[in-house]
Amino acid sequence: MDVKHDFSLAGLNSFGIAVKAALFIALRNETELPEIFKEYARENRPILVMGGGSNILFTRDFNGLVIRNEITGIDCVEETADYVLVKAGAGVNWHHFVMHCVDNGWGGLENLSLIPGTVGAAPVQNIGAYGVELKDTFFSLRAWDIAEKCFIEFSAAQCEFGYRQSIFKNQLKGRMVIVSITFKLLKTPMLQLGYGAILDWLNEHQIAAPSIKDISDAVMAIRRAKLPDPAVLGNAGSFFKNPSVSAVFFEELKELHPEIIAFPAPGGFKLAAGWLIEQCGWKGFREGDAGCHARQALVLVNHGSASGKNIVDLAMRIQESVQTKFGVTLIPEVNII
Numbered sequence: 262m263d264v265k266h267d268f269s270l271a272g273l274n275s276f277g278i279a280v281k282a283a284l285f286i287a288l289r290n291e292t293e294l295p296e297i298f299k300e301y302a303r304e305n306r307p308i309l310v311m312g313g314g315s316n317i318l319f320t321r322d323f324n325g326l327v328i329r330n331e332i333t334g335i336d337c338v339e340e341t342a343d344y345v346l347v348k349a350g351a352g353v354n355w356h357h358f359v360m361h362c363v364d365n366g367w368g369g370l371e372n373l374s375l376i377p378g379t380v381g382a383a384p385v386q387n388i389g390a391y392g393v394e395l396k397d398t399f400f401s402l403r404a405w406d407i408a409e410k411c412f413i414e415f416s417a418a419q420c421e422f423g424y425r426q427s428i429f430k431n432q433l434k435g436r437m438v439i440v441s442i443t444f445k446l447l448k449t450p451m452l453q454l455g456y457g458a459i460l461d462w463l464n465e466h467q468i469a470a471p472s473i474k475d476i477s478d479a480v481m482a483i484r485r486a487k488l489p490d491p492a493v494l495g496n497a498g499s500f501f502k503n504p505s506v507s508a509v510f511f512e513e514l515k516e517l518h519p520e521i522i523a524f525p526a527p528g529g530f531k532l533a534a535g536w537l538i539e540q541c542g543w544k545g546f547r548e549g550d551a552g553c554h555a556r557q558a559l560v561l562v563n564h565g566s567a568s569g570k571n572i573v574d575l576a577m578r579i580q581e582s583v584q585t586k587f588g589v590t591l592i593p594e595v596n597i598i
């Protein structure tokens with residue numbers, strides 16, 4: 262087993278924040294879990310399970326045990342004329358997995374191309390982009406129950422997926438180590454083309470009958486044009502969720518701000534948080550090395566040596582100004598530690 266003490270996490274979180282873990286274990290196989298928890302779990306020792314570190318902001322050293330999920334493997338576990346059930350290890354890189362599915366002609370994940378992170382982290386916040394969410398193709402997952410010390414399987418319903426939500430962020434927060442996920446993917450894909458920028462890209466490239474590879478290429482081009490590459494500029498994607506508001510409150514906002522960008526959502530409307538932040542003047546803002554991205558105001562960035570606290574301070578100032586100008590509360594999507 263790979264156990265390290267006072268281990269630097271600087272290269273293991275996409276914000277590039279230089280913090281240390283008191284204890285660090287790279288988990289390579291689910292069979293290591295019983296021993297890890299027998300040997301290293303202590304009553305007062307906090308435990309953090311990490312994937313690609315792409316949705317996390319460290320504000321201090323982690324004075325406990327970090328388990329980095331590095332379980333690999335992609336297997337087709339069932340195949341019919343219509344669909345495949347594909348199982349992936351939690352430590353598999355998400356985009357690598359999506360490309361594997363696209364290359365095999367298995368449809369359903371193509372709109373989720375190029376999302377940073379790992380397969381195991383994807384269900385925790387039900388990742389989503391360009392009209393598709395993880396829950397749309399999710400079949401089941403397997404996890405180690407830290408409290409009961411056993412493996413259990415979760416169906417989609419048991420995961421309680423919502424917008425950037427699941428049971429693993431709520432009742433079961435900190436309780437499960439996800440080890441693998443199974444997806445149900447279609448051999449005759451149902452393409453999701455509802456997002457305007459995808460259609461624009463297809464028209465521009467004169468593609469009338471797109472394949473899943475074309476959709477994946479379109480999504481990658483759109484993401485590259487708007488979102489900073491964490492390998493170049495530290496960030497964790499959208500820092501806040503798009504806030505949901507009632508239809509009544511939305512109408513009031515629209516009276517005051519006729520240009521407001523919003524989308525119908527269960528119970529009312531979802532506001533484009535990037536637009537709200539931009540209207541408050543933050544787009545492209547930089548103070549020291551903490552900043553708000555110049556092409557997507559919803560993304561906070563580390564230009565070099567910002568601390569987690571610098572980023573959180575900026576996030577709080579943004580929250581306050583959006584609250585004051587629009588009366589809307591922004592809730593972070595990123596996990597702040």
Ligand code: EPU
Pocket residue numbers: 389390391392487497498499500501502503522533534535536539544556557558559594
């Ligand atoms: N907008 C602005 N100014 C900005 C940013 C956005 O006016 O600075 C406007 C855009 O013009 C657009 C609307 O806001 O009309 C929505 O913007 P965009 O399509 O870029 O998507 P988003 O709502 O900002 C969400 C997800 C992204 C996902 C995209 C595409 C959340 C919190 N974020 O962003 O997910 O890639 O849609 O589907 O739901 C992530 O979760 O980390 C993430 C990047």
